[in-house]
Amino acid sequence: MVKKSNIHKIKKILLWTLFWLGLFIILLFFIIPYFTMLMGSFKPVEEFMFATFGSKESPPSFLPHRFTFQNYAIVLFFSGAAIKCFVNSLKVSIGTTILTLSFGILAAYGLSRFYFKFKSTYKIALFFTQMVPSVSFLLPFYIIYYVANKHLHIPLKETHIGLILTYTSFSLPFAVLMLTKFFNSIPRDYDDQALIDGCSRFTALFKIIVPVSMPAIYTIGIYSFLISWNEILFASVLTSRNTRTVSVGLLELQNPAYIMAGCVLSAIPILIIFSYYRKYCISGMTGSGLK
Amino acid sequence: MIKNKKSIPYYFIIPALLITVLVHYFPIFWGIFLSFKKIDMKNFSKFMNAPLTISNFIDIFKQETYLLAIRNILLFVAITIPVTYIISLFIALYINRKFAFKSIIIWIILLPYITPDTVVYSMFRYMFTTYTGIVNQMLLVLRIIDKPLFWLKGASQIWPIIIATIWKSTSFGTLILLAGLENIPDYIYEASRIDGANIWYRFKYITWPLLKPVSYTLLLVSIIWNFYAFNQFYVLLGPFGPDHYAIVPTVLIRQTAFFGFNIGLASAMSTLLLIVVLIFTTIYFKVQQKQEAEIW
Numbered sequence: 001m002v003k004k005s006n007i008h009k010i011k012k013i014l015l016w017t018l019f020w021l022g023l024f025i026i027l028l029f030f031i032i033p034y035f036t037m038l039m040g041s042f043k044p045v046e047e048f049m050f051a052t053f054g055s056k057e058s059p060p061s062f063l064p065h066r067f068t069f070q071n072y073a074i075v076l077f078f079s080g081a082a083i084k085c086f087v088n089s090l091k092v093s094i095g096t097t098i099l100t101l102s103f104g105i106l107a108a109y110g111l112s113r114f115y116f117k118f119k120s121t122y123k124i125a126l127f128f129t130q131m132v133p134s135v136s137f138l139l140p141f142y143i144i145y146y147v148a149n150k151h152l153h154i155p156l157k158e159t160h161i162g163l164i165l166t167y168t169s170f171s172l173p174f175a176v177l178m179l180t181k182f183f184n185s186i187p188r189d190y191d192d193q194a195l196i197d198g199c200s201r202f203t204a205l206f207k208i209i210v211p212v213s214m215p216a217i218y219t220i221g222i223y224s225f226l227i228s229w230n231e232i233l234f235a236s237v238l239t240s241r242n243t244r245t246v247s248v249g250l251l252e253l254q255n256p257a258y259i260m261a262g263c264v265l266s267a268i269p270i271l272i273i274f275s276y277y278r279k280y281c282i283s284g285m286t287g288s289g290l291k
Numbered sequence: 292m293i294k295n296k297k298s299i300p301y302y303f304i305i306p307a308l309l310i311t312v313l314v315h316y317f318p319i320f321w322g323i324f325l326s327f328k329k330i331d332m333k334n335f336s337k338f339m340n341a342p343l344t345i346s347n348f349i350d351i352f353k354q355e356t357y358l359l360a361i362r363n364i365l366l367f368v369a370i371t372i373p374v375t376y377i378i379s380l381f382i383a384l385y386i387n388r389k390f391a392f393k394s395i396i397i398w399i400i401l402l403p404y405i406t407p408d409t410v411v412y413s414m415f416r417y418m419f420t421t422y423t424g425i426v427n428q429m430l431l432v433l434r435i436i437d438k439p440l441f442w443l444k445g446a447s448q449i450w451p452i453i454i455a456t457i458w459k460s461t462s463f464g465t466l467i468l469l470a471g472l473e474n475i476p477d478y479i480y481e482a483s484r485i486d487g488a489n490i491w492y493r494f495k496y497i498t499w500p501l502l503k504p505v506s507y508t509l510l511l512v513s514i515i516w517n518f519y520a521f522n523q524f525y526v527l528l529g530p531f532g533p534d535h536y537a538i539v540p541t542v543l544i545r546q547t548a549f550f551g552f553n554i555g556l557a558s559a560m561s562t563l564l565l566i567v568v569l570i571f572t573t574i575y576f577k578v579q580q581k582q583e584a585e586i587w
Contacts, residue, residue, distance in 0.1 A: 019390070022385060023385070023386070023390075023396065026382055026385065026386075026400075027396065027399055027400075029458075030399055030400055030402060030403060030458075030462070031399065033403075033411070033414040033415065033418060033458065034402070034414070036414060036417070036418055036425055037410070037413075037414040037417075040417055047423075048423055061425075061428070062425060102306075103306050103307045103310055104307070106302075106303045106304075106306055106307060107303060107304055107306065107307030107308070109303050110300050110301075110302075110303030110304040110307075111304070113300075113303075114300030114303070115300075116300045116301065116304070122304070122308065122311075125311065125315075125316070126311065129311065129315040129316075129319075131515075131568070131569065131572040131575075132315075132319060132565060132568070132569075133515075133518070133519040133541075133561075133564060133565060133568045134519070135519050135521065135540075135541045135544055135545075135561055135564065136319065136322055136561045136562070136564065136565040137318050137319075137322070138544065138545070138548070138561065139322055139325060139544075139548055139554055139557055139558050139561060140317075140318035140319070140321040140322040140325065140558075141318055142548070143321070143325065143554070144317075144318065144321065165314060166314070168310065168314065169310070169314035169315055169318075172307065172310060172311070172314075173311075173315075176307060201303075226405075229407060230407045230408050230409070232408060232409060232521065232522045232525055232526070233521045233522070233525070233541070233545070236525065236530065236545075237545070237549065246407075246409070247407060247408065247409040248409075250409055250410075250413070251409065251413070251526060251529075251530070256417050256420070256423075259413055259417075260413070260414075260417065263409070263410040263413050263414065264410075266407060266409070266410060267406055267407060267410045270405060270406065270407055271402075271405070271406070274401075274405045275398070278398070278401075
């Protein structure tokens with residue numbers, strides 16, 4: 001009897017160990033590249049440039065032979081470009097978020113609370129735009145901005161405004177559709193009550209509906225922030241040296257060691273957002289689906 | 292106030308409607324329009340005067356690079372998607388149980404998904420560098436190769452991209468499949484256990500069929516996503532892009548437009564890509580309607 005239960009116990013422990021071993025391998029699969037990046041960012045420049053195979057002193061390795069914070073210092077304090085890129089990215093991302101949210105909330109409220117002609121047509125049209133690959137917008141936007149700059153003297157090409165408009169066009173359809181869905185789940189009695197108490201439609205929206213739907217608004221906000229922080233294709237075409245965003249600007253640093261340090265720095269804000277607002281990030285990113 | 296009550300909905304809708312027309316529909320049709328014009332360096336400043344032609348569409352198929360790009364993207368899609376799917380299904384099945392620190396582990400698995408593309412692909416770029424990259428070093432230490440390989444040059448340059456893409460999209464795949472698995476109610480498994488079904492039968496007759504809607508969604512989304520992949524090519528192979536071994540439509544469009552400066556031809560290419568993606572999208576919607584699968 002005692003023996004049997006012992007065998008059971010051993011079996012259990014063995015299975016447990018095996019399970020965690022497998023899990024450990026899965027985690028290694030995901031962590032190794034990050035580890036390489038982090039260690040790479042601590043490597044001195046020479047090690048990145050001249051590490052060679054077969055040499056006893058400095059073969060390429062995971063761990064730096066000599067730890068240094070030089071790369072971070074250079075990226076942060078001595079190359080003006082990196083900081084500028086961060087600032088540009090922040091401007092563009094925050095601009096996109098604000099624009100998406102303001103248009104999105106208004107449109108979603110209209111879609112969920114009123115009946116008007118062509119309502120479903122508009123919804124389908126929005127759905128459709130989410131499916132269009134972003135590259136099909138590249139040349140039209142480029143030419144439109146070029147013409148606007150040259151003939152109409154509206155500074156859209158190579159400015160933040162142009163980039164914000166572009167990214168808003170990516171995030172707006174999803175924002176409207178998701179917010180409409182969320183607003184539909186809020187009872188109309190809320191609005192009616194506010195209207196009876198003498199609110200206008202707008203104050204009802206911003207005093208009653210918006211506070212209630214904060215989760216959805218967080219999701220949309222984070223989603224549009226991430227989209228504009230991460231986008232590369234348009235940023236590489238529609239920006240000049242002064243308006244580079246982080247996702248493109250990073251790649252223009254002179255040395256791999258600096259790029260690694262820059263990568264760590266540029267991932268940090270995203271990771272902080274992700275850790276705090278994980279729920280919203282996930283629902284935003286899975287919902288986005290296509291862009 | 293009461294008088295113009297009918298116009299109220301339009302106050303809410305019109306800003307977004309205007310923006311939709313301005314930044315979505317106008318550019319789409321503008322792009323299609325551009326693809327019927329011959330626009331290059333010479334007539335760029337007054338391209339509106341150029342006559343409408345379909346010569347761009349004919350020129351596309353005369354170009355060897357476009358066919359190469361299609362071949363490459365098909366290869367890319369055909370490898371990344373099944374491999375990603377299998378790995379993510381495996382991981383999702385593996386962690387679909389109760390254990391300690393589960394939420395931390397899911398957090399780690401989701402990291403690649405949330406990390407900016409620039410960062411992810413830069414990491415891979417420096418893992419695959421020829422003389423200082425860790426991949427070559429590992430292979431040398433394990434004696435699989437005896438001299439460093441040029442991963443990012445020549446014919447092998449698509450492989451690092453495929454590996455990096457698989458790594459990044461596995462994270463998303465796992466997330467979606469895990470959500471799908473968690474939606475399968477426990478009592479079905481319990482009933483099957485009472486009936487004496489073993490682990491393989493449980494997978495074959497319960498998990499697999501019930502996971503089908505989620506799998507469809509995931510596969511179609513990844514097909515559409517990977518069909519116009521750009522970031523990995525740009526970051527891993529640099530702004531001047533890949534050689535013809537790894538050229539894909541999106542990259543080719545950018546190169547034709549901004550290095551070759553043949554905007555008409557590039558527009559025609561993106562119009563074609565749009566058509567292809569729309570076909571997939573239509574399938575996606577049909578499947579979604581049929582399955583009534585919700586991804587959010």
